[in-house]
Structure formats: structure tokens, C-alpha cells
Amino acid sequence: MEKISNVVKTVTNRYHTANPFTIAEKLNIQVEWCYFDRLPLGKTIYDDGQPIIMLDEAIRHTPDQYFVMGHELGHTILQEGLVGYYTSSIRAHGQLETEAGQPLPTKVGSL
Numbered sequence: 001m002e003k004i005s006n007v008v009k010t011v012t013n014r015y016h017t018a019n020p021f022t023i024a025e026k027l028n029i030q031v032e033w034c035y036f037d038r039l040p041l042g043k044t045i046y047d048d049g050q051p052i053i054m055l056d057e058a059i060r061h062t063p064d065q066y067f068v069m070g071h072e073l074g075h076t077i078l079q080e081g082l083v084g085y086y087t088s089s090i091r092a093h094g095q096l097e098t099e100a101g102q103p104l105p106t107k108v109g110s111l
Helices: 003-013 021-024 064-078 085-090 089-099 103-109
Strands: 030-034 040-048 048-054
Touching: 003 030, 003 048, 021 064, 048 064, 064 103
Parallel strands: 030 048
Antiparallel strands: 040 048
16 A cells, blocks of 8 residues: 555656546556447556557546546556566456555546
8 A cells, every 4th residue: 555655646746637647648658438338447458568548438528537547547557567467367357456446546536
């Protein structure tokens, strides 16, 4: 939890915002709006090592977009370089989802 709090402070101080969309833009992280069936509301994929955050159109222009974007941004900031491990292990998937769902996305996603 302390690691996450430190990351939140560092990121929000460096970019002078808690808006996850602004932070992603400043980090040159591509954001794409897509139509998913129902779930997930967001996911992060990597193309040639670069993260792309995909968000469901159903949450566009709603308060949920900030939480989901913050969650996905948490994956890219907290777990950079772990995508192979993340996709190869069910246990790792659960642990990394839990980590990404901690206060970073909540604090970064709350405006």
C-alpha cells in the first residue's frame, strides 16, 4: 500500500493533475474507445511494447470512465514489463488485478 501511495503522490505531483486521461496523454499512452460485449469495461494491451488502454464506449462521458481509466493506468504504471507473466498465470492475474485496483486508480480516477 505504501508503494501505491508513493506512486500516486509522485504521478499527481509530476503532472499537476489526478485526471487519468491527462496523465495518459502526458505519458504518451494511447487510449481507444471500443465496444465490448459487457465486460470488461477496460483492458490494457501492448503493441510492440507500448501500452494501449481500451475502454468500453458504454462508460464514455460517465463518472465510471475515470475509475476504469485509473485502474488501467495503474496497470501500465505499477506493472510495466510484467505483461508476459500477467497473461501466463491465473494466480498472477488475480494478484495484479488486486494491485491495480488499489488506491492508485481510485485516487487518480476521482476528480
